[in-house]
Amino acid sequence: MIRRTALLLVILWPHAIWADVIVRRVDTTLDGPDGTVTVTLSEPAPWTVRMLGAPPALAVGLPPGAAADAALDLRTGPDGSMVLRVPLPVAATVASAEMRTGTDAAVIAIDIRMNPQPVEDVLGDAGTGAVTIALDPGHGGVDPGALRGTANEADLMLSFAREVAEVLRRAGFRVVLTREDDAFVSLPGRVSAARAAGADVLLSLHADAVAGGGASGATIYALSTDDPDALTAELLTRHGQGDRLAGVELDAPGDEVAGVLMDLARQDTGPRAEALADDLLDAFRDAGIDLHKRPLQGAAFTVLKAPEIPSLLLELGFMSDPRDLRNIQDPVWRAIMAQAIADGIAAWTLDDAVAAGRRMR
Ligand SMILES: [Zn+2]
Known part of the structure; x- marks a missing residue:
């Protein structure tokens, strides 16, 4: 490739x-x-x-x-x-x-x-706010995301991101949001915000509606350049819609050049992101969260392209699925999901520090 x-x-x-x-x-x-x-x-x-x-x-x-x-x-x-x-x-x-x-x-x-410092010190840092998590509430502004009844994905994801931020901060993480209100932020702008904040992790939050039905349960996407399946292709189109509405130039000249260079940087970041996905899925299973039949997938979402930040896109569920929609709007389910996300990130922080220690030696 x-x-x-x-x-x-x-x-x-x-x-x-x-x-x-x-x-x-x-x-x-x-x-x-x-x-x-x-x-x-x-x-x-x-x-x-x-x-x-x-x-x-x-x-x-x-x-x-x-x-x-x-x-x-x-x-x-x-x-x-x-x-x-x-x-x-x-x-x-x-x-x-x-x-x-x-x-x-x-x-x-x-x-x-x-x-x-040795690995022990790195581990000590993990709980004291040294790790910065960028949460990216999907859509916003001219792009409301999925719509079902009076609910829209952009608002639901912003509220949910604030809830996750609260849980993460209580656990000692530093948290930044790529948007703080119902504003439009371009996809590259979201990545830039995370990089500017010195984020150690970027987690993009979505709950899209997809045609054809059938898609349900939490799904995590890591960066992949493999050809997308039908569901992934639809999500890629949906996520680019806001930028197209706002007139952001997609695939601007230079992206191809940068893309090749970034492949080098991703040799480290890719496996770290996949390890994070595994820890999150373990935490979701422990919390009894419904998972998609293929809960870990790959796609070339723009928000996953920061070369040095392990980045994942999480579909909490799909607003096109009635049960998922109920869950996403249910404060109790959201609290369980927010805690599971924090637990998964905390587990990964320790795994990653140990792995970094190994890489250093
Ligand atoms: Zn979305």
């Missing part, structure tokens, strides 16, 4: 387009447990960032054709994209990253958090 996308990239983006991108300089500032790495480019370009293990380093992905001064460690990646390696003195995690563009340069600013 990666190879096929890479081929597409060559067709869509002749080499010359990015051949002007030059890495001008790299600066690393370390200050106690935090630090900042800035990468100055001659002009804006698609980019990705991910952390490499032993020895610790940042890998900044840049488009094919990008060049750099010989003193910098810029290599050609397996798919033809360029990878700039920035060595770090100790293991760290990416707290946030953004590109700032000026008149004659673009700067990728990457805030990092040093984590040289």
Whole structure:
């Protein structure tokens, strides 16, 4: 699949387009447990960032054709994209990253958090608010989502996200919402909000209605580029509707380039997201929540595409199913579901810290 996308990239983006991108300089500032790495480019370009293990380093992905001064460690990646390696003195995690563009340069600013402490300390952090969960209430504004009677998905998901946030905060997590009211936020905007907040997890909340009936029960989607089945294809269309209504340009030029680069970053994030899905499904089963007959599925939802944040899309159930609709509107069921989500995330936080410790060694 990666190879096929890479081929597409060559067709869509002749080499010359990015051949002007030059890495001008790299600066690393370390200050106690935090630090900042800035990468100055001659002009804006698609980019990705991910952390490499032993020895610790940042890998900044840049488009094919990008060049750099010989003193910098810029290599050609397996798919033809360029990878700039920035060595770090100790293991760290990416707290946030953004590109700032000026008149004659673009700067990728990457805030990092040093984590040289042993696994036990990482585990200790887990319960004290160090882990940030971004909850994404689906739809909003011009896009109400599914409608059944007087209920709409956008409002139900916003209320539910607030309820989950409350449970998570009581459990010691830091929580951000990608929208705080009935506002329209584009799909890429939701991902940006999570990244800007330094989210460790992004969970998008939905309860769509689907044609044909038959779909019922909680379903978790992880990122996959496999061809979608009929239900997934319908959900992909539904979730893109808001952006189309609001005139957000989908598949903007550059997305294909970024997509290939992001495949590299997702090599770490993908398995972490799937582990989170497993822990959530275990918690749902323990809580007696009805699950879809295939409760874990894959789809290329835009909100799942943050390369460095394990991200999942949860259909709590389907508003087209009468029993699911009753559950989603029932405060008791919602409280049980909110607690199950918090339990699943808490279990994963510990699993993930142990796995991170293993990766570090
Ligand atoms: Zn939805």
